[in-house]
Amino acid sequence: MHGLVLGATSSPAEEATLAALLRCCVREVAGPRGLVWPAPPYVLLRVGGTLLRARTRGxxxxxxxxxxxxxxQGAWRPLTSGELVRLAETELRGPRADGAANEEFAGQVAASREAVAAILRARxxxxxxxDPWLASEQALxxxxxxxxxxxxxxxxxDEWTRYAPETHARFPLRLLAVREDALAEEGDVSAxxxxxxxxxxxxxxxxxxxxLDLLRDRLRPALGGALTDLGPGPLVSPTSSVRTVYAAGAGTCLKFSLDVRITNCVRKNAWYELxxxxxxxSRLGPVFDEVGAVFPGTRWLREPGYRSAALGTGLLEGLGVxxxxxxxxxxxxxxxxxxxxxxxxxxxAGGPAPYGNDAMERDPLGWWTTYVSVVAPPVLDLFFTHGVVLEPHLQNVLVGLDPDGLPREAVFRDLEGTKLVAGxxxxxxxxxxxxxxLTYDAERGWARVVYCLLVNHLTEVAATVAARGGDELLRELWRAARAxxxxxxxxxxxxxxxxxxxxxxxxxAKANLGVRWARAADRAAGYVPIANPLA
Structure with missing residues (x-):
């Protein structure tokens, strides 16, 4: 098993693509079937009948x-993302799966790899x-x-890099005028x-x-009538979600519909989400006031209003902001x-360095304990005291750092993922x-809170904090989090x-590989059980 290794070189985009898919296979394919074995410093797993190994940390x-x-044949050979796709496909359509095929899957993995390569070229x-906040939004x-x-x-x-946060894009909005008799809006949209x-x-x-380019054919009948194209508007910067932008001059963020599939979802503002x-x-204002009185570092980003054009559901949703x-x-x-x-x-990993790095390195345990104390308790309080389900994953939480780089405030955002516990x-x-x-039942809401807060969020931050301290520091971090x-x-x-x-x-742990293979909506994603580091 420790025989000859035949070396090869690969690009950063290939390495990132391979690593992400391998993690999915550990979590969703080999792990649930008992085909993962720790062999420090490696993890071994069997996928599609082939034995794989990877040196792991974190x-x-x-x-x-x-x-x-x-x-x-007795030798360890470098694995490619294309080979791993084929092995994963064997498992996902095999006798232990439902037998369904997905002819889009390999192309999506390859497209993601090419997107990373394009991002690295642009950067x-x-x-x-x-702006340090915008820089952090564009670092992923x-x-x-x-x-x-x-x-x-x-x-x-060539099309999407003009609008991608990862490429440090900045572009002008397009301004339309909607006739007042065709206006659809609710709440405060004065911004x-x-x-x-x-x-x-x-x-x-x-x-x-x-x-607008994507809606061109549907827009054509309305232009010159209910809608007027006023041309370019102010410059904006995309945030990590791609479709939400920051208009610095107006001091506001704008969340647009974007008929583009990004990871699992087509990013459209459905009428009921608007x-x-x-x-x-309206409902959460008093709730966050109460939570903020208990946890003074708690903040949230209100979404006080929307505007669109009442020109049928397609354009109401497509133009909704x-x-x-x-x-x-x-x-x-x-x-x-x-x-x-x-x-x-x-x-x-070869990308940008993590933010707050100096403060993390000076006192990793103290930094982490402060971080968890700022982020986690308000999420738990919102769920148990107020029946509110946040999605506090890594892209829905902003952490306010003081001049010393220490976490002082937690800013929760994105009401699309926020739900109320039914009943x-x-x-x-x-x-x-x-x-x-707007609702989840209590069981589903708790699963979403635990996945987003612990699996998606704190597990990844802990791995970064412990990067130089190894397994013993990682254990200390989780003891502190448990407290x-x-x-x-x-x-x-x-x-x-x-x-x-x-x-x-x-x-x-959310089954992203499974939902992508099934071509299901993100809301339909299932979960697989993983070990609990708080134990």
Whole structure:
């Protein structure tokens, strides 16, 4: 088993693609079938009948050193992403699966690899923004570490790199004017009127230029009638979600529809999501006031209104834009908001260095304990005390760093993923589809909270903090995290299932490989159990 290794070189894009798919295979294919074996410093696994090995670090984060390998005739040979795709396909359509094929899967993995390569080429000749928060939003070169095609998106690279956060893109909005009798809006959208000037009898409707290209045929009958194209507007910068941009001049964020599949979803503002954002903003104001009184570092980004054109469901959704507060408006003076995902970057992966690195290295255990204390307790309080399900994954949380680089505030965002626990809120009077989209049952809501907070978020940050300290430091980090969770459990009266979590119940890990193979909606994604580092 420790025989000859035949070397090879590969590109950073290939290495990142291979690593992400291998992690998915460990978690969703080989692991549930008992075909993963620790063999320090390697992990061994069998996929599609072939024995593979990878040198790992970072515990449950499964960060890799070097190129994974496959065993062939007594020799370890470098594995390629194309080979791993074929092995994974064998498993996913084999006798232990449902037998269904997915002719798109290999192309999506390859497209993601080519997207990473295009991003790296663009970043080599562009400069990050001076705004440290925006720079953190645009630092996610390799994407979700447990997704088979984290950077796959529609369109060719020449098209989407003009709008990609990872390429440090900056582009002008397109301004439309919608006739007032065709206006669809709800809530406070005054921030939109600061972006330009509409003709008399019209209201300003900003649009993402990429989306306008995608809607060109459907828009043509309305232009010159209910809609007028006013031309380019102010410059904006895309944030990590691609479709949400920051308009610095107006001091606001704008969440557009974008009929493009990014990771698992086509990123469109459905009509019930437009209405739901405004409804949740109204309902959650008093809730966050109460949570902030208990945890003073807690912040959230309101989505007070939306605007669109009432020209049929397709254009209502396609042109819908949600106003979202800027994190600079909610953070305290001297506190710098940084995307949590940028704090979790793998320093050995070849991309940008993680933010807050100096403070992490000076006192990793103290930094981490402060981080968990700022981020985790309000999420638990919102769920158990208020029946609110946040999705506190790495791209939905901004962490406010003080001048010493220490975490002081947690900013939660994206009301699309925020839900209310069914039965704990009076939703009478809401359209049934809006009410349905706003709710999770308690079991599903808890699974979502635990996955986003522990598996997607804290596990990745812990791996970065422990990068130079090894396994012993990682164990210390999780002992400290457990103490924070236990203290909050005591304060809440130890409501179930929180004691189960502290007792070591397996964690639910979202099955991104499975949902992509099944071509299902992200909302339909299942979970696989993984080891609980709090145990």
């Amino acid at each position: 515990g449950a984060a499964l960060r890799l050193d070097g190129t994974p390998e496959r065993l062939e 080599a000749v562009t400069e990050p923004p001076a 070169v390799f994407g979700h570490p447990f997704h088979p095609s984290p950077k796959a998106r529609s369109g060719d690279a 939109l009127d600061a972006l330009g000037e509409a003709p008399a009898g019209h209201r300003l409707l900003p649009a993402h230029p990429w989306q 209405a739901g954002a405004v409804e949740l903003t 949600i106003v979202r507060e800027s994190p600079w408006r909610v953070c305290s003076p001297g506190v710098v908001p940084v995307l949590a995902a940028a704090l979790a970057l793998d320093p050995a 704990r809120h009076d939703l009478a009077g809401l359209p049934p589809r809006v009410a349905e989209a 924070v969770f236990a203290a909050e459990a005591d304060r809440l009266g130890r409501p179930l299932p929180l004691p189960d979590l502290l007792a070591g119940a397996p964690l639910p």
